[in-house]
Amino acid sequence: MSESSIGRVVEEVAREFGRERWRLMDIARGVQQRLGCVNSQAMDAIASWLNISRVEVEGFVTFYSFLSKEPKGRIVIRLCDDVIDQMAGYEEVRRGFEAALGISLGQTTPDGAFTLERTACIGMCDQGPAALVNDVVVTNLSSDKARNIVRSLRENPRPERLVQRFGSGNNAHPLVRSMVENNIRKAGPIVFSEQARGEAIRKAVAIRPAEVIRAIKTARLRGRGGAGFPAGMKWEFARAAEGSPKYVICNADEGEPGTFKDRVLLTEMPDRVFAGLTIAGYAIGASEGIVYLRAEYAYLRRYLEHILDRRRADGLLGQKICGKAGFNFDIRIQMGAGAYICGEETALINSCEGRRGEPRTRPPFPAQRGYLDCPTVVNNVETLACVTRIMEAGPATFCEHGTPQSSGTKLLSVSGDCSLPGVYEVPMGITLRDVLEMCGADEAAAVQVGGPSREMVGPAQYGRTIDYDDLATGGAVLVFGPDRSIPKIVSAFMDFFVHESCGECTPCRVGTRLIKEQIDRILAGRGEPKDIDELLQLGETIKQTSRCGLGQASPNPVLMTIKGFRHVYEELVSPDPHGYQRSFDLTESVREAERIAGRRSIHHREVRT
């Protein structure tokens, strides 16, 4: 395509969004969709359209996995390679696709029709192996299905045609039409309770914003996104903060591997989530709400837009909401583009502003200076659903569930070696044992609670409870049976962090990679006893010195498993019987020397392998 026609495409896309810098994400996504890439000319055109430097556009485009400078195929197949999908047969599926397409992972077919890639968790662990075909989710894959998918796409290159049977609930909605299943195994009394549309907002606007905040505080609602910060207190800070306008943001980035409850909530209870965001807006005095939706959930977008339209029509969004003079509020959806770090609230804010998803330094906190430097509240999808229920039924009813420190219920996303993977709404304070019983995980040898960022626990600790005082979690429960190799799981988790580190700070950018290499060396049989203590020291340094929650949590897979399963490592790092230093790979070193010298070593054959 010529330079001028690329310029035309960029302008066509960009005109829809205008020239404000925070539109960069929408523009880049639009151009990617039209051209299959954001190439050099497109970056130049975007830079001049937004009046920002070209290197900023390049920095942005290359930060996000779903944007690329290099041309991608018209159909991009992204295989989810998280640990649960690996256990479910990822490798076989990958080989199936590779064989059918005649390319390897990471490549594009010569005719430009297909690109095959890996991607981090897409939130389908309860129905893996799964993949994205452009925006379309395909689940329960096998190598045969991979071949069939490629065959049908060759016949008809429209990915939506791959969906022959719709999933449960609103997955069958005409605006979703997806094969994704909800797998709601246990609907509890709060998040999944019967909805009364509009009731919560009517009750909220009938009282003063400060009283709404008091109700949330009385309910002792804490953030469901992982950090567990008291929601009422956060709102109070933002309400008191100087500056206007103010913003509320719903964090629907759901990137922690093994977490998918927000996806189900958005599918089945979007009104409850939007109501919560609206109430948050009323409480802090905001007139705009943003839902930051991860790119992997793009298939829900049209449906969510439709729900928003319906709410506008019903007077639940827009001017004078529920007749309340002076309360004007609307919500827009901001798509992400593939970056786990954008779930971190300040990275999310940067992403919304059209910047690289790098976390900001604190202070200032978002409640003081967030989106566009205005006071901003960021809350998780589930937190906002709880808000709505608290307004509907009152704080006292909310506190009837859970424990004094951790009120209410928690949504768990359960996956892995269990017979009933899916979403469970359980009271806070439930024991892990009860959860495992519910989901049919009789043989669980280890459970990762909270995803890679948190903790792996063994059977002796199944009496521990899921709440803010003990096993705090955003909701992921990954079950591992007795045949799974813990160091391999750890290696996969570290792979995730290496891929997802934003790269801003040294310990996370470099340290996670060093841990990953050391673990892989141990797995390759070249570990030494001293490796264990070295890993502990390196991990501790990364944890203590990293700039944000990602880096601070990134060594947890190693630190937690050495703590709980040290024997597994000790078996792998026994001293070499010949007294050799195992970490030194003689074969590889000789090969390297040969490469440099450009000839074979005379000892070539004698090298011990």
Add this chain to the structure above:
Amino acid sequence: MSEIVTFTIDGRRISAEAGQTILAAAQACGIYIPRLCHKDGLTPVGGCRVCTVRVNGRPASACTQPVAAGIVVDNDTEELRSWRRQIVEMLFVEGNHFCMFCEKSGNCELQALAYRFGITAPRYPYLWPKRDVDASHPDIILDRNRCIMCGRCERTSRDLDGKSVFGFVERGIHKTLAVNADARLADTDLDLTDQAVNACPVGAILKKRTAYRTPVGQRQFDREPIGTSVETRAKLTIDGGEPR
């Protein structure tokens, strides 16, 4: 005049203006906190983490953390020295640093910190990345092998030169310094007189034809180890002289 607060660093009582960073407040009193990504006059970003201190027990980057009345800051403890040493070692293995051939040797802040911390060789395996050298510009050379991703050039160019010549692309361990052009430094508006040219703590941005004007052995940190210019002020204070 803004409010004055007092707090302690390693047990020493310090006064500072509210809003000042811990690093700046310490420096004004002759206490050197190691730093790489921060340079006086730039907006701190807290990237390299070499300035990590403990504030009331919690780790924080001194270059970004504002002072507050009564805080207890640990700076020169064995634990913090150990973390900083490890971070510097990480930077050494992340790039390709051959001090013995490097024009910046003796003027390099990374090397100088390694000396200060007593590092002889990094404990981690080298990552040996493949990185590009850009010698296209008539006056300036950009050797990415030595880049430590501190972003000082980026911020200097943007905030002090008003140009945005530099920026980062990719993420994580693949993060790389890029220039504001399709590929070459020569195609940017970088000028020899830009402050960005002098912003680099290591030998990644160098002026051509200047490398050996000062012989090795007589260079900045050969004459005065890193941090000492700050610390000699402490002596002055203790001896009754005026700080600053």
